[in-house]
Amino acid sequence: MPQLEKKKAAATDAAATASIDIRDVTCTFTTKRSRTTAVDGVSMRIEPGEFVSILGPSGCGKSTLLKMIAGLVLPTTGQVGLLGRQVKGPQRNIGFAFQRAALLQWRGARKNILLQAEMRGMDKRTAARRADELIELTGLAGFEDALPHELSGGMQQRVALCRALLHEPPVLLLDEPFGALDALTREHLNVELNRIWRETGTTIVLVTHSISEAIYLGTRVEVMSARPGRIIETMPVDLPRERDYGKVMSAPEFETLAAHIRTLLSGSH
Amino acid sequence: MTTAQDDIKAPAAVPTAPERTGRRGARLGNQLAAFGSAVWRPLIVLAVIGLVWWFVTAREMVERYLVPTPGSVFEVMWEDRSMLAEHTYVTLYETVIGFLLAALIGIGSAVLIVYSKTAERSLYPIILFAQVIPKIAIAPILIVWFGTGLSPKIILAVLIAFFPVVVSGVAGLRDTDPELLDLSATMGASRWSVFVKVRFPGALPQLMAGLKVAVTLAVVGAVVGEFVGASEGLGYILLLASGNLNSALLFADLILMSAIGVVLFVVIEVAESLLIPWHASRREGSSVTMATT
């Protein structure tokens, strides 16, 4: 009888398995001097293959939200589920990239990418092949041995992206990965990221400050309020998965959505 | 349009594999040139000091027994070369062993302090205390405990030299990018591999700076140990020469002591450029940009 129940539970779980399932999560940081509620009552369900962009004013808890998905920060209340399992500590089924590329200064580009494989104990040959594919895919060919300080900001960010993708994670978390880049490099990488997403079917959560980036890349945009961070609106982006940059930017849907988000964000300050 | 160059200029700036080896050769040449340009100014200063020294003594502006002529100093160095070499070797030996032990113990303590709160709370006060005690005051106690052999000198060298190693090691290890640590956690990395692949290499630039300070202090430790009770070493010879008012030997001895410090310092600098070329080349790059702007 208990076994039957277990089976049933497993079955319903499987049917309902979202990539990411955040349920009424709150996160409060307590330090000696202060208590900060960074995230307040956020719920979010992200299906496999979705691309969710998160927008919000600085300090509203976007990074904290991503860290909770990764299990690097545990929620004060509420629950986070990742690929059908409750998150209780650092998760290995994800790829993570930050605003600063966070590369090892003493390693060349390729070896930086392969850090992922070394730390995971991946098969060497598989990892090497995969690294070569990613280097090709992101246009890093010819830069394999270049040290981080010999690379431009855009190149460094590509290396960080390759490192996050090396183990083919089902979920990719990106925390303002293009925030420090100039507009044109950023556009380039947006187009590349859209292609990578389509080709790999990875579930992606992207935190960004750029409204156009959020719309161009996302299948859905979540807008957060100033601290304590709450979701103030969820907007589906009604565009095909394959997107031409120029066309999206001039599409009327884009304009109305961007204008709406802009008023939301200016109102939340 | 300059903003657009970010990705486009990069291929030209970063050479492909065959070019890189060529550039490494060029880098060695650059290093030699840098060494030359770093050395000629102090050499001139040294020459000026030597000239003043020679002038003052040649004119007998100071009594000979107070300041010997450069000629007599080099004469003593040459005539007593085998004796001086022996004692230089003793002091060098004490210094190097003391330094190596200080490096080992210092790095070990730094790792403990960074990785364990308990170790930090119990070790840091002791280390600080050991640093605050005047080392010269411990020397007589060490002689009483360990006799007049090499060990008290080595212990003194360790005591003096290991503090900068601990401090720089702790600072370097603490300086690890927290995002790299987060990243490692999502890779399921073991503590050991995080230490070996991320934390320790990242701490090397600061650690090497500490080791450079430590090696010069180790010479001081060894010599102070010899002052208090020894039958060999440059510190012992210095006391003898001072007792005999043999100022030429005194000066010769002093020059040899300084030479030990300088040589060991340069050895660490070379080790640094071999161990962390990525750091050195970054510095080179920054000095180049500073020169061109």
Ligand SMILES: Nc1ncnc2c1ncn2[C@@H]1O[C@H](COP(=O)(O)OP(=O)(O)O)[C@@H](O)[C@H]1O
């Ligand atoms: N480890 C922490 N300890 C204390 N406060 C923190 C910590 N991490 C983040 N915070 C605070 O939580 C709030 C949200 O931070 P964050 O999630 O980084 O915001 P965002 O990424 O949206 O800019 C900020 O006020 C920040 O100071």
Ligand SMILES: [Mg+2]
């Ligand atoms: Mg942030």
